[in-house]
Amino acid sequence: MANLIGLNELAGNPNLTFIAFIAFFLLTALGVRFALYAYWNGRASDTTQTTLWGYLLLVGVVGTGYGLVGIGRITLAPDWLLELASGAALLFALVLALALREIDAASAGTANDSAPGRASLTVLLLGVVGVLSAGLVVFPEHRQGLAGLVGASGLFVLSYGYRFGQRQLDNVRVRGTLLETLLRHLLPVLLFAALISIAELAVFAGLDRVIVLHVQVVLVIMTATTLMTSTIKLRQNLQGMRT
Numbered sequence: 001m002a003n004l005i006g007l008n009e010l011a012g013n014p015n016l017t018f019i020a021f022i023a024f025f026l027l028t029a030l031g032v033r034f035a036l037y038a039y040w041n042g043r044a045s046d047t048t049q050t051t052l053w054g055y056l057l058l059v060g061v062v063g064t065g066y067g068l069v070g071i072g073r074i075t076l077a078p079d080w081l082l083e084l085a086s087g088a089a090l091l092f093a094l095v096l097a098l099a100l101r102e103i104d105a106a107s108a109g110t111a112n113d114s115a116p117g118r119a120s121l122t123v124l125l126l127g128v129v130g131v132l133s134a135g136l137v138v139f140p141e142h143r144q145g146l147a148g149l150v151g152a153s154g155l156f157v158l159s160y161g162y163r164f165g166q167r168q169l170d171n172v173r174v175r176g177t178l179l180e181t182l183l184r185h186l187l188p189v190l191l192f193a194a195l196i197s198i199a200e201l202a203v204f205a206g207l208d209r210v211i212v213l214h215v216q217v218v219l220v221i222m223t224a225t226t227l228m229t230s231t232i233k234l235r236q237n238l239q240g241m242r243t
Helices: 015-046 048-077 077-108 117-137 140-169 179-196 200-204 209-241
Strands: none
Touching: 015 048, 015 200, 015 209, 048 200, 048 209, 077 117, 077 140, 077 179, 077 209, 117 140, 140 179, 179 200, 179 209, 200 209
16 A cells, blocks of 8 residues: 555555554644644743743644654655654653653743753753764664663653653642643653653564564554644633633
């Protein structure tokens, strides 16, 4: 089927390719929608939460970019785009974790830069993701070892973001607020997005990458689905502010 509609096969598997194309297209479309609603909410909300809405806008932009890279691999064929997609998945999870950190800061009434070393840690994490992404593209012969680093980074990002999210869900002050709603809907997005990278540990352990790609495509679909529910909440919040 993939050949019939002009798609370039992933791992020589037409069924995987077709499903992956749908998954990445879905993520791209929902990423655009999430980014738009984050932008509109930011314009309509209190100026004290500009940074928070900026992070949420970035979540949508990076999610869109991740989807476009995946579509690019299937439609344009270069294998290095598939490796770049692995880096984009990790970046997407990291941006989600940073957004949860910003929600934690907003609920505590503190500025994003108030915690010592927070900005430096952000730069460091982004640098690690950038180096790993470049390594995946430039050094395909070391793919198995790099897969281990990507998977370990995914585990760290998941634990980092989950710590902020769970702490605020246990906070009585945020219950029933927009911040709690965002947390409850973004945590599943972070979970599935991070699992895409964590699945690379199976490649590091020696499992056939084709099998891992099947799992990752399912996780992309789950990520897009949970992102859609988050978008619905952003739309409802925007409608509430306009009425």
